[in-house]
Amino acid sequence: GEDVEQSLFLSVREGDSSVINCTYTDSSSTYLYWYKQEPGAGLQLLTYIFSNMDMKQDQRLTVLLNKKDKHLSLRIADTQTGDSAIYFCAERRNTGGFKTIFGAGTRLFVKA
Amino acid sequence: DGGITQSPKYLFRKEGQNVTLSCEQNLNHDAMYWYRQDPGQGLRLIYYSQIVNDFQKGDIAEGYSVSREKKESFPLTVTSAQKNPTAFYLCASSNSLAGGGHNEQFFGPGTRLTVL
Numbered sequence: 001g002e003d004v005e006q007s008l009f010l011s012v013r014e015g016d017s018s019v020i021n022c023t024y025t026d027s028s029s030t031y032l033y034w035y036k037q038e039p040g041a042g043l044q045l046l047t048y049i050f051s052n053m054d055m056k057q058d059q060r061l062t063v064l065l066n067k068k069d070k071h072l073s074l075r076i077a078d079t080q081t082g083d084s085a086i087y088f089c090a091e092r093r094n095t096g097g098f099k100t101i102f103g104a105g106t107r108l109f110v111k112a
Numbered sequence: 113d114g115g116i117t118q119s120p121k122y123l124f125r126k127e128g129q130n131v132t133l134s135c136e137q138n139l140n141h142d143a144m145y146w147y148r149q150d151p152g153q154g155l156r157l158i159y160y161s162q163i164v165n166d167f168q169k170g171d172i173a174e175g176y177s178v179s180r181e182k183k184e185s186f187p188l189t190v191t192s193a194q195k196n197p198t199a200f201y202l203c204a205s206s207n208s209l210a211g212g213g214h215n216e217q218f219f220g221p222g223t224r225l226t227v228l
Contacts, residue, residue: 008152031214042116042202042219043155050214088155092215100215102147102155 004103006089011109018076020106022089025070029091032065034074037086037105046087047074076108084110115139118203118220125190125197125227133188133223135203142208144186145217148172149200158201161186162208190225198227 005023012018024032030051035043049056049063049072056063062075076083086105093099116137125131137144143162147155157170161180175194180186186205190197201224204217 004154033216035219040222040224042118042204042221043217044219045216048214048216099157100217104152104154 004089004091004101006087006103006106008104009107009109011111012079013111014079014081016079018074018079018083018108018110020074020076020087020089020108022072022074022103023070024072024089024091025101026091026093027067027070028094030094031092032063032072033088033090033092033100034061034063034072035088035090035102037088039085043088079108079110081110081112084108116203116205116218116220118201118223120223121221123223123225125225127227128192130189130191131225133190133201133203133225135186135188135220136184137186137205137218137220138184139205139218140183141205141218142183143206144180145204145206146170146176146178146186146188147202147204149202149222155202158188197225200224 033048034046036046037043060077064073086107088105089103090100119134145160146158156172158176159178161167164183167178167180177189200222202222203220206215206217
């Protein structure tokens with residue numbers, strides 16, 4: 001299909017790991033992104049990965065990319081209540097004018 | 113401080129009225145975008161502009177209009193022709209779209225439009 005797909009909700013306990021999954025559509029996409037949206041605010045770039053990489057780690061964040069399956073995941077280690085937000089997956093397509101296509105966002109609830 | 117601003121934060125409109133949402137950036141970015149966000153849906157692209165005096169329709173342009181007379185400014189007008197305008201509107205900017213390289217978009221804080 002045309003869409004970037006994510007599950008809409010994820011609930012974890014404080015201190016556990018969170019894994020947010022995403023499937024994208026264009027095998028020629030060069031960059032895959034994770035954005036974070038706090039309540040009532042705009043999106044902020046959290047991390048990104050270039051398509052020739054399988055994994056990228058940045059402190060508590062680990063991004064895994066499976067190009068064969070067009071699957072992207074974001075793992076947040078030691079999840080804190082401050083991580084509660086909506087997380088958007090996005091792909092930068094090389095076709096159709098280099099558009100960035102966003103998923104619907106996964107709302108992460110962190111229970112104390 | 114460099115950034116992107118949107119005003120107002122909340123906007124109420126009566127049916128049949130046009131309304132203009134402001135977006136300003138001082139990041140010296142060439143490209144600017146308008147998105148609409150509805151619950152349970154991804155960001156949907158309304159219009160984008162790659163350079164001053166040029167803009168293109170996104171996926172849901174009907175009922176909206178834009179202008180790009182200055183690099184810093186990309187106002188969005190929601191017209192009375194937009195059938196369901198109540199939504200959260202996000203403006204963003206980035207470096208040039210050309211070339212397919214890394215293209216981080218910087219977002220404003222959003223404007224919540226409610227039609228009464």
